[in-house]
Amino acid sequence: xxxxxxxxxxxxxxxxxxxxxxxxxxxxxxxxxxxxxxxxxxxxxxxxxxxxxxxxxxxxxxxxxxxxxxxxxxxxxxxxxxxx
Amino acid sequence: xxxxxxxxxxxxxxxxxxxxxxxxxxxxxxxxxxxxxxxxxxxxxxxxxxxxxxxxxxxxxxxxxxxxxxxxxxxxxxxxxxxxxxxxxxxxxxxxxxxxxxxxxxxxxxxxxxxxxxxxxxxxxxxxxxxxxxxxxxxxxxxxxxxxxxxxxxxxxxxxxxxxxxxxxxxxxxxxxxxxxxxxxxxxxxxxxxxxxxxxxxxxxxxxxxxxxxxxxxxxxxxxxxxxxxxxxxxxxxxxxxxxxxxxxxxxxxxxxxxxxxxxxxxxxxxxxxxxxxxxxxxxxxxxxxxxxxxxxxxxxxxxxxxxxxxxxxxxxxxxxxxxxxxxxxxxxxxxxxxxxxxxxxxxxxxxxxxxxxxxxxxxxxxxxxxxxxxxxxxxxxxxxxxxxxxxxxxxxxxxxxxxxxxxxxxxxxxxxxxxxxxxxxxxxxxxxxxxxxxxxxxxxxxxxxxxxxxxxxxxxxxxxxxxxxxxxxxxxxxxxxxxxxxxxxxxxxxxxxxxxxxxxxxxxxxxxxxxxxxxxxxxxxxxxxxxxxxxxxxxxxxxxxxxxxxxxxxxxxxxxxx
Numbered sequence: 215x216x217x218x219x220x221x222x223x224x225x226x227x228x229x230x231x232x233x234x235x236x237x238x239x240x241x242x243x244x245x246x247x248x249x250x251x252x253x254x255x256x257x258x259x260x261x262x263x264x265x266x267x268x269x270x271x272x273x274x275x276x277x278x279x280x281x282x283x284x285x286x287x288x289x290x291x292x293x294x295x296x297x298x
Numbered sequence: 299x300x301x302x303x304x305x306x307x308x309x310x311x312x313x314x315x316x317x318x319x320x321x322x323x324x325x326x327x328x329x330x331x332x333x334x335x336x337x338x339x340x341x342x343x344x345x346x347x348x349x350x351x352x353x354x355x356x357x358x359x360x361x362x363x364x365x366x367x368x369x370x371x372x373x374x375x376x377x378x379x380x381x382x383x384x385x386x387x388x389x390x391x392x393x394x395x396x397x398x399x400x401x402x403x404x405x406x407x408x409x410x411x412x413x414x415x416x417x418x419x420x421x422x423x424x425x426x427x428x429x430x431x432x433x434x435x436x437x438x439x440x441x442x443x444x445x446x447x448x449x450x451x452x453x454x455x456x457x458x459x460x461x462x463x464x465x466x467x468x469x470x471x472x473x474x475x476x477x478x479x480x481x482x483x484x485x486x487x488x489x490x491x492x493x494x495x496x497x498x499x500x501x502x503x504x505x506x507x508x509x510x511x512x513x514x515x516x517x518x519x520x521x522x523x524x525x526x527x528x529x530x531x532x533x534x535x536x537x538x539x540x541x542x543x544x545x546x547x548x549x550x551x552x553x554x555x556x557x558x559x560x561x562x563x564x565x566x567x568x569x570x571x572x573x574x575x576x577x578x579x580x581x582x583x584x585x586x587x588x589x590x591x592x593x594x595x596x597x598x599x600x601x602x603x604x605x606x607x608x609x610x611x612x613x614x615x616x617x618x619x620x621x622x623x624x625x626x627x628x629x630x631x632x633x634x635x636x637x638x639x640x641x642x643x644x645x646x647x648x649x650x651x652x653x654x655x656x657x658x659x660x661x662x663x664x665x666x667x668x669x670x671x672x673x674x675x676x677x678x679x680x681x682x683x684x685x686x687x688x689x690x691x692x693x694x695x696x697x698x699x700x701x702x703x704x705x706x707x708x709x710x711x712x713x714x715x716x717x718x719x720x721x722x723x724x725x726x727x728x729x730x731x732x733x734x735x736x737x738x739x740x741x742x743x744x745x746x747x748x749x750x751x752x753x754x755x756x757x758x759x760x761x762x763x764x765x766x767x768x769x770x771x772x773x774x775x776x777x778x779x780x781x782x783x784x785x786x787x788x789x790x791x792x793x794x795x796x797x798x799x800x801x802x803x804x805x806x807x808x809x810x811x812x813x814x815x816x817x818x819x820x821x822x823x824x825x826x827x828x829x830x831x832x833x834x835x836x837x838x839x840x841x842x843x844x845x846x847x848x849x850x851x852x853x854x855x856x857x858x859x860x861x
Contacts (some may be wrong), residue, residue, distance in 0.1 A: 224850055231387055238383045242376045247544050250369075254535065260509040260517030265535040268372035269364075269593040270505060273379045273586045280386045280579035287391075287575060296853040298570045 223294045230286050234279050242272040304673035305444045312482050312677050313459060316684070319478060320463030320471045328716045331468030332399040332696050338473055338567040344580025346476035347564045349483065351378075351555075351585060353429075354436030354683035357483060360589075361661075362654030365596035368526075368534035373544055377551025379582060379589050384556040384758075386578030390565040392765045394574035395849045399566060400693075401559045401757060402701040408764040409772040410842055412706055417779050419701045421756045422559045426690045426697075427730070428749045429560075433687035434735025440683060443625065443659065444676030450736050456684060457732040464688050464695075465724045472688045473567060479681035484587060486678025490662045490671050491591050494598045497665055504594035518597060525604050530643035534600070546815030554750030554817055557757035560689040563696075571852035599657040602664050607650060608641045615639070618663040627653035627660070691731060695724035748790050751817030755782035759824040767829075768846045774832025782824030789816045 245253060246268035253264035261270075291297035325331040338346070356378070364371030396404055402422060406415030434453055441452025463471045495507035499518065511517050523533045532538050539547075555561065564581075565574045607615065612630060622628045629651040630639060641650040659679075662672045699719040704711055711719065756779045763770040763778075791797040793806075794813035804812065811819060837843075 220847065220851065227850075234387060235383075238380065242380050242548065243545065246372060246376055247541060247548065251536075258509075260511065260519050262519070262535050265369055265372075265519075266509070268369060269375055270590055272376050273590050276379050276383050277579065277583050277586050279383055280575075280582055283387055284572075284576045284579055288572060291572070291852055294851075296851045298572060298853055 219294055223290065223296065226290055227287070230283065230290070234283055237275065238279055241267060241275040246272050299669060301669045301672050302444075302446065304670045305676045308670070308673050308677040309445065309680060312478075312681060315478050316459065316463060316475045319474045320467045323467045323471045323474045325466070325468035325470045325717070328700075328713055328720060329399075330470045331717055331720050332692075332700060333563070333566040334468075334470040334473045336567060337569055340568055340573040340577035341580050342473070342477050343564060343568050343573070343577040345480040345584055346473045346567075347561065347577065347581035348584035348588075349476040349480035349681070349685035350564060350689035351561055351581070351686070352483065352588060352682055353433055353686035354440065354679060355432065356588065357487065357679050357682035358436070358440070358655050358658050361592045361595040361599065362657035364593055365600045365657045366654050367537075368532070369537040370539050370544070371593070371596070372537075373539075373547040373551065375589055375593065377548045378555055379586060380548070381552040381555025382578055382582040382585070384552060385561065385565075386575060386582070389556060389562065389761055389765070390574045390578050391571045391852065392849045393562060393761070394565050394568065395571050395852060396845075397566075399563075399700055400696050401562050401761070402697060403705070404764065405757075405760055405775070406701070406705065408842065408845065409760075409775045410839065411772040411776065414760075414772055414776050414779075415701060415705060417776060417783075418757070418760070419697050421752060421779070421783060422693060422697045422701075425558065425749045425753050426560060426693045427734070430687055430690040430694070430727075430731045431734035431738060433683050433690065434731045435738050436683040437680065437687065438735055440676060440679040444673070444679075453732055453735040456680075456687070456735070457728055460684060460688050460691060461725065461728045464691050464728065465721050468720065468724075469563075469567060469692055472685075472692055475688065476685045479685040480584060482681040483678040483685075484584070486674040486681070487588055488591065489674060490665070490667055491595050491598075493667050493671065494602075494661065494665045495594065498598055498601070504591050504598075508594040508597040512601075518601060522597060522601050522604075525601065525608075529604070529608065529641060534597070540810050542810050543812050543815055546809075546811045546818040548815075550754050550815050550817030550821075551750055553754040553758045553821055554752075557753035557761070558749075559697075559753075559757070560686075560693045562757075562761075563693060564689075595661065596657065599661050599664070602661075603652070603657075604641065606664065607639050610639050612637050612639060616664075618660060621663070622656055622660050627656045687731065691724055691727045694727040695720055698723040698727075748786075748794075748813075751786045751790065751813070751820065752783060754817035755786040755820035755824055759821055759828055763825070763828055765846070765849065767832075768843050769832060769837055770828065771832045771835055771838040773835040774828040774830075777831045778824040778828030781827045782820045785823055786817060786820040789813055789820070 250264035250268060254262040256263040329335055360374060393404060398404060402415050402418035405418035434456060437456030438449040438452035441447055441455060442449040463475050491504045492502055495504040496502050498512055499507040499510040501507040501510050508518055519535060523535055526534050568574050568577050631649050633649050639650055640647060642648050662675060699716060703719050704716050760775045760779050790813050793802060
């Protein structure tokens with residue numbers, strides 16, 4: 215792979231990482247810890263929302279994030295012809 | 299049939315399966331021994347990783363911890379799952395592309411230095427030994443509670459089983475046994491949880507059940523908050539820890555998870571970079587099935603327990619109470635002599651002492667489930683403890699035979715010789731772990747938290763910078779790891795173990811961060827030291843910079859390769 219292509223591939227990869235890790239941070243640290251008291255004023259069924267993110271929601275989102283990452287990267291590998 | 303008969307049957311069947319798999323999956327080469335030949339399908343690797351990861355502590359203690367700490371227990375739930383996102387996105391694919399056998403392999407080659415390799419080996423050994431001692435003890439405890447044998451006898455049986463499949467099968471044997479162990483442990487955890495969820499809320503899905511209303515029409519969580527308030531405890535859904543400490547502990551656990559050698563090494567066993575990415579997804583999915591059920595079990599168990607025992611006459615308590623009283627996990631002390639159990643937050647008035655492990659162990663009995671379900675929990679606990687112990691022992695064995703022996707002491711050792719060395723190291727490691735299991739050092743509980751802090755303070759920055767910072771050199775990485783490890787040790791020794799003078803009160807913690815969360819600070823210091831030192835010293839050689847370019851693209855990974 216040419217040097218220029220390699221740089222472009224890496225840059226797109228870092229872009230995906232930035233977006234996915236922001237979501238990772240948002241659902242756990244922001245919703246589950248920093249804003250937990252504010253979100254707890256909202257109730258969905260028997261769950262206070264902040265508590266739900268800390269003990270349920272964040273984990274569901276984590277699983278989804280990894281599978282989205284896999285999908286994005288497989289597409290990116292094909293685009294740059296570096297898939298196996 | 300009684301609980302004991304059922305337990306012997308279920309444990310017997312599951313052990314026969316593990317041994318059968320071990321004989322079928324013998325390792326024939328050092329590559330099979332270290333990374334299962336690099337040919338494990340991603341879903342299977344996901345299951346094996348999940349079993350490897352979920353220890354006796356996850357299976358037995360976690361629900362109890364969450365049950366007693368409510369919201370504060372979230373740090374473990376988020377911390378021990380969120381780390382997989384870091385692992386999948388930042389480490390696993392690149393380490394797989396690098397294509398060696400161990401974590402010290404990567405550190406040693408990327409930082410072109412045997413000093414770096416030795417620091418990594420020492421860190422891997424400390425992390426793995428602290429962790430494995432607790433596992434062997436866990437095996438002994440589960441045996442003694444369910445099969446009514448002595449704890450030490452339990453440890454010996456556990457050692458014999460692990461010895462058999464770790465020494466014979468290496469990573470290949472361990473991987474396929476872990477797949478079976480995952481199936482046993484998840485089944486054993488989910489069956490009682492589903493039963494209890496139906497009993498208490500009518501909803502068969504525990505994850506939804508604990509947000510539903512009970513039979514009296516009140517939401518379970520509201521009821522529990524109310525019960526807690528009434529007895530003087532803090533509300534279940536709000537925490538008592540400071541926000542900064544919750545933040546720091548969660549980070550230390552996440553980063554520590556991503557930096558644990560026995561977890562990382564699992565991603566060397568799949569055929570391609572693509573497989574490394576997706577198997578991290580499967581691993582987290584399989585882990586999350588248990589981890590999202592844990593908070594539900596915690597709520598069910600706590601509500602059940604309070605409603606059953608609080609303000610009940612001692613003479614009218616159900617049979618399970620007396621059964622578990624005998625084990626010492628429940629203790630009733632009638633302080634005011636009225637013959638009624640007062641379970642309250644006020645320590646002077648509280649009459650009931652509850653061991654947190656009882657929340658999972660006794661839960662099926664409390665909920666009056668059939669005997670085979672109670673026995674199943676025992677088999678599940680053993681599967682969880684054995685699978686983690688085996689994974690850790692393999693890391694210890696390969697650190698010694700591959701990283702120290704093959705790479706440093708005797709590089710001309712033959713393939714056959716290395717395999718013998720690997721088996722011998724596994725044998726020695728099992729014996730040492732067994733010794734710690736029988737004579738547990740008093741600080742075992744403390745050092746498991748230390749293991750995460752150490753992994754966060756040492757491996758995570760060194761690996762991450764090795765991939766994402768081409769300019770990172772050996773001077774930076776080595777000084778970062780040493781400073782990070784030393785700082786973490788100092789803080790634990792002073793504020794957790796009390797080895798340096800008197801144990802200081804929590805008001806003296808730096809930035810209000812507990813020793814459990816201090817790995818986060820040590821990690822940040824590692825990053826800063828690494829980057830500053832690397833920029834003041836010479837850039838890594840051209841060849842190393844090419845390695846970094848090479849691991850950043852997936853194509854051409856080939857098979858894991860140690861030579």
